[in-house]
Amino acid sequence: MNTHTAASTRERSTEVQHFDVLIVGAGIAGVGAAYHLQTQDPGRTFKVLEAQAGFGGTWRTHKYPGVRSDSDLHTFGYRFKPWQGAPIATGQEILSYMAEVIEENDLARHIQYQTHIQSARWSSQDGLWHVEARRLDTGVTEHYSANFLWMCQGYYRHTEGYTPEWPGMADFKGRIVHPQTWPEDLDWRGKRIVVIGSGATAATLIPALADEAAHVTMLQRSPTYFTPGRNRNELAETLRELDIDPDWTHEIVRRSILLNSAKLGKRREENPELVREELLGVLRKLLGDEYVAKHFTPSYAVWRQRICFVPNGDFFESIKAGKASVVTDTIDRFTEAGIQLSSGETLDADIIVTATGFNLNVLGDIQFSIDNEPLDLSKTVTYRGMMFTGVPNLIWVFGYFRASWTLRADLIGDFVPRLLKHMDAKGSRSVTVALRPEDQEMPLGDWIDQENFNPGYLMRGMHLMPRSGAKREWRHTQDYWSEKDEFPLIDLDDRAFVYG
Structure with missing residues (x-):
């Protein structure tokens, strides 16, 4: 009786843990985000929440024989951590590399595993994200609040792959x-x-x-x-x-x-x-x-x-x-x-x-709401593939299709601390993106032009993704060679950014 009561109390716990930034996912992007935030904005409190039992993301999920990278590790590896092995690495080699990054930078204390985020609710009243998560190891429901969400959970559902239904x-x-x-x-x-x-x-x-x-x-x-x-x-x-x-x-x-x-x-x-x-x-x-x-x-x-x-x-x-x-x-x-x-x-x-592909995962399959209105990401327009109109204080890392994922994760890793410090300087608690007056008549299209790139997993889930605009800043360009120069020069006082 006492054990049951104690467990029920824990499951109903309303204690709220607050962090300046919550990073969602401890894969290649999430670990990189933690490094960049700790290095470039060391006074900021943050926590990394990961659903799996350890770091690695893709490289923890996939355990099939021969699993290896399909990008070279000189560019799939982090900008700040030299890769010293063969260009194409095994899954275990990549996990070892990430383990070194975590140990060398004392990041383990910021990461909490086996924590599945169920919902994220933005409140304009207090300018915070309110996050509910369930501990997969204990069953306890935990509550968090955060000024900013940094979504690094990847692009596919880790619990299941995509298998078509065939007769027989x-x-x-x-x-x-x-x-x-x-x-x-x-x-x-x-x-x-x-x-x-x-x-x-x-x-x-x-x-x-x-x-x-x-x-x-x-x-x-x-x-x-x-x-x-x-x-x-x-x-x-x-x-x-x-x-x-x-x-x-x-x-x-x-x-x-x-x-x-x-x-x-x-x-x-x-x-x-x-x-x-x-x-x-x-x-x-x-x-x-x-x-x-x-x-x-x-x-x-x-x-x-x-x-x-x-x-x-x-x-x-x-x-x-x-x-x-x-x-x-x-x-x-x-x-x-x-x-x-x-x-x-x-x-x-x-x-x-x-070996028939993935199920697209949009923002971690988390139930998002903005001031109690459910978020439909397909009704938003993307800003450079990382922010979305009407969605405050959130950035999603979605990498490149034809180049290493980590290249874009590193670019965004520089952008987020710069944005956070800019908000501090302005005395703003929130930032969202909005179409400017000159963008109102801009043609909108799918998140990615099917004539440009059309893998099956993306085509099956395109209706879930944000819209894109005809202008470069309202698209995910897939062009690292240009974005590496553009991202550092993004004008944070451009009218596309709305501060509150």
Whole structure:
């Protein structure tokens, strides 16, 4: 009786913990945000709330065989922390790198794990966010207030991946798994495996499974652009051999990679067919003209989706060795023994892996309200992809599609402390963004132009996302090369910012 009463009291606890800033998420963006806030605005109190049992975000969620980055760590790593390994890193290497950042900067004391935020309510009356969260380890509901919310929870739902519903799935006698929730007890040795999907996850999984599986088949509806290369940066290796200071090496290599990426982006826009032929030409040398024509020649323009880098060409080596193969077709139905394809062919399988993408997560699936009115983010307009009209004291970190996520997280990491200090100087407790008089007739469109970038997870969730405007400041431009110069020069007294 007493135990039950005590537990009930804890669950109904109304004690409010107050912080100047609440950072949501302890992944690559959240840990970076904590570093930037502590370094650039050390007098500010803050707390990082993370739903998982530890830091890492994506790199804690994904535990499938071979999990690795699809961006180089010279740019996916933080600006302030040199990366000294191979450009493409394993998930465990990235977690170790983040652990060093947390330890070196004494950030652990600011992070609280297993804390799931359920609601966030803005009150204009007191100029605060009121946040309700549940401790997943104890079941206790906790209450917080904060002057500012820094949303670093990422862009997809960590608890579940996206798996389409196909007829007959219940008939299949083997196991169906999604890479995002990889079972620890899954034994694939000697098994026939079908991996559905053609993105970076599939290309990572297949070589990791192929050595011990009986055979691995990648089943794709349509091909993706791939580019193989050595998992080595020659410039970085040369600078290390010359014993150049690691900070200098990190900055020089980052700039080199970013400059080359900007040049490639320009070439893709100006001469997409030439870039396309270059990409396909490399694969033809590895796999032959016929195989590439059938399985590795995408129908979409080369700039519309991310180009998948394959370190050391391991995916293609598995195909050449006969341990893996590719089938391009659509699924008619699942059967007891595998998959019946629309062409009439069948794929027998013991294990089917649905590497079919993510479920878009908009602001952490948290119930937001502004002065007791539920927030519908799709009715807002984004300011540079990080703030939203009518939403006070909140910034969302949403990275780049074609460049490393962390590049934008670092830019926003500089912007937020500058904005907070500017608010202090003005004596303002709140800031929101609003369309200026000259913006009132501006055409509005989807958050991202589908002709520019159109991955499945984004297309499925586009109706949930904010609107974008025709003017550059009202869009998420995906253009790091320009934004790295623009962000430091954002005029905080521009009429787009409304202080209260």
